[in-house]
Amino acid sequence: MTGPRISPLLITLAVAIVAIIVNLPLIGALLTSFKTDGAIVNQPLGLPLPMTLEHYENVLYRAGYDFPLFFRNSAAIAFGTVVLVTLISVPAAYAIVRLKLGGQWLLNAVAAMRLLPAMFFVLPFFVMLSTAGLLDSIWAMIIVDTFLNLPIAMVILARGVADVPIEIEEAAKIDGASAYRILTSVILPLLAPSIAAAALITFLFTWNDYIFAIIVTTSEARTVTVGVSQFVTSYGILWGDVSAGVMLSVVIPIMFAVFGQRYLVSGLASGSVKG
């Protein structure tokens, strides 16, 4: 793609500046998480010297806060939600966009689900899940998070299906391929980047869900995000502990994003499908 000639190094610099600005809260959390309590209140600009791991110890080993369990829960919930959302949304997106299922009302309806404030569903979901005996279980959170993220995944995938050149599909059709065959062997490979994007976003939003995690979980299925918020105490905020918790809470999403992004980029680069 053409553009004004700018030195590549200058672009690196510009992007780096933007990256620093948008990440100021995380940079602050990183520095704070290694500072002693005294340094937190007295040296906002200073580097964390002397460095302390106290806050990380507090987060990981403090009595009453089972962070290893929270991590397992968050991972299982996010992973399960990604799988369920993908299984539901990929075929449905194809059915709606290409097989013209019921015009677009279905997609409109799914998209509208994300519009209702979470508070609307809190009580109904609580009643349903407690009737089903699912409260405070990983399954309950997978259901709730699937509900919350389906609209997003559907919109991204609907766009992705619309981007697949119709000629490729028609060629397959002339060869006598069934709709299922076309979906699995023609559409799916071309849709991979969109699936990766939808999965990545679903993973992140699931990992970060808060209000439903508060209401639906009590102890067994508690997530990392809720766990970290425990360091916001009745009296103020344990800045160091919260910061350490925030840093720990982003480790897994970052790993997921690094892998997901490589897949995204390579999928896009290798494909050149759109030309």
Next chain:
Amino acid sequence: MVNGKFGKRLLRSGAAAAMFSIAMQAHAQDVTNVRMVLWPGPEGDAMQKVVDTYNKGQGTEDGINVEMVLLSRDDTFAKEATEIATGSSNVDIYFTATYNVGFFARGLQSIDDIGLDTSLYFPTAIDGLTIDGALYGLPLDVSNHFLYYRSDLMEELLGSEEQIAEFRDISEKVLGEARDPKAPEEWDTDDYLAAAAYFSRAENEDSPTRYGTVLQAKTSPFNITLWDDLLWGLGGSWTAEDGSANLHSPEAERSMEIFRTIYEERYTSPDSAQWEYGETNAALQAGSAAFALQWSAAYAELTDPERSPEVYDKIAVAPMPGDPHSTHVHTLAISLNKESQNKEAAKTWMAYLATPEAMDAYAKAGGIPSQPAVLKDNTDINPAFDAIAAHVQQYGYSIPIFPGTFEAMTALTEELSGGWVGVTDIDAALEQANSRLEALLER
């Protein structure tokens, strides 16, 4: 997705967890599990230690295992509201307080029959948890406010003729009458305002601190209680003698004016429009304010050399400014869920918690129990315990307790916080607040 190994590992850890929980159940067959909601922080940490002691000792005899569930403050009440609204038996013991026990009462069971010796407690704690003659909560922590001030700065001011003269000039300007500085123990609300002006660079270039004081003006229901202290300190109240809403009183107007003057004249940071407990501590710890109205729980942090290295030895406490000195008091509590499946076990645990021995352990673990005798016994652990016991008994008042108390705290903050920071007109704000309070009282 991601990779196969991750999935397998996940399945394996799931299976391990399942086996573990089966093993736990086998072990726990004749033990009743009592689930109790609490919030994190000093109360949760202290309670955890008491719970651990109980589970290992007395609990094994009683056949009871207590499990604590921690949530942060706003979330605790949101979750409990949901549980109660749906009649859930998910938890056995709810976390409540004098300001919201009436709100939750529909889902609670009276604990009159656990044999509580009410004479051990501050009367305000028992009164605040009693509804229509029945006790609905077991009192835990008592909370009040102190005036935290920098003793070094006050000493300097009171010992210097030059500074006293400067103080007189500034108070003349702010109050319309020249006043001598007094020791914080003797402040009324006007002394508070004058001192806030004196220690602010906006009024006094040579002030050692940038701001005199710190307002907690964020729209959080707890912040109204600090404003209430001035209102009571001027002789006012939320209500008139007959119990009707009385927020258009001259006292209410004056306490609004004091907050607004402090805010608009920059005797507090302009950012304090969104500040609460944590930021107030930060301002004192960073040495940017000379004094502040703040919760008693802050004492431990502000006087800790590690957490407040610059000021820990210079922080002193005084009664809240006013004539009479008046501090808001509320008591945190635990209450029994009416739908609980384990009521007897829960009551046994609550009865244990009510003993002075258990409350003594709670105090030693960092709680602030509402039994004055226990506080006095433990002043060597927390020097503030003496002051807390004294202030609660001498200066303590309670805002009116009714089912809508917490809603009223929220509504009043919502209406008045705009007036504190100059967004809305004081009279209009008070009028609005008064009519909302009236509606809640009448409901």
Next chain:
Amino acid sequence: MTSTTTGALARWVLSAPLLIFLAVFAVFPLILGSWISATDRSILSTTIDFVGLSNYFQTLSDPKFWSAVRFTALFTLITTIATLVFGFLLALLVNRKFPGKTVLLTVLILPIMVAPALMGIMFRLVLNADIGLVPAVLNRFGLDLYLFSPHFVVNLLVVLEVLQWTPFTFLILYAGLQALPQDVFEAAAIDGSSAWRTTFQITVPLMVPAFFVAGFLRAVDALRTFDVIFVLTGGGPGTLTSTLSIYIYKKAFIEGSFGLASAAAMLVLLMVVPLIPLVIRRVTTQVGDVQ
């Protein structure tokens, strides 16, 4: 575009999982929620009575509801447009070869990975006048901003929202840029079209569907904004920064009036639903159709 005949059954089979999930977990809660909105269900009352539309009328006549509607609408509009513009500019900037690209791409999207509830707390820390990183840096440069003062706080909330979510729109728009047909640009380059003309006359029109996807995803979440604002301002001073979600949260959890909260939420849905088909139609447009 031809409609398939083989797809008649297949489209039902393929969308069965979605339809089943919706029936159980969307339709049912929706019905239950609507029922709650027509009752006086409240934590204070032991009985639940049907009250018809009175919760709706009560909400519609509450000035605080309308001020929340105004604030939320403006907040959504401004932040959505701003994140789209900045996200697109950033995507154009990144859409070249430069050293460190892979690493910087990952760093750029880090803010999406922090839960908004925790992000709010981190903002309180880094923006604190006494102990925060940002005011400390600003002071070094002789700047003294009162970020949380009533005159500035709305701007602050907008800036923070844009900072956290520009990486999100960037991600989607960057992916959209990658997916554009390259031959068009090659043709433009051969014609000697200037960079700016290429951008505005070719790239932007081709990107319209991607803009709608990113804009839609941002807008629906901005409409539900809760965590960051609630943590930072609690909706105040007064109700200056009260969003609809904060309004509804207070109705449900502080007043304990689930009936009123549900009615207000339904009203939000009713107000916004007419806009959905307009957006979704764009989302599913074929690339070729736009030109």
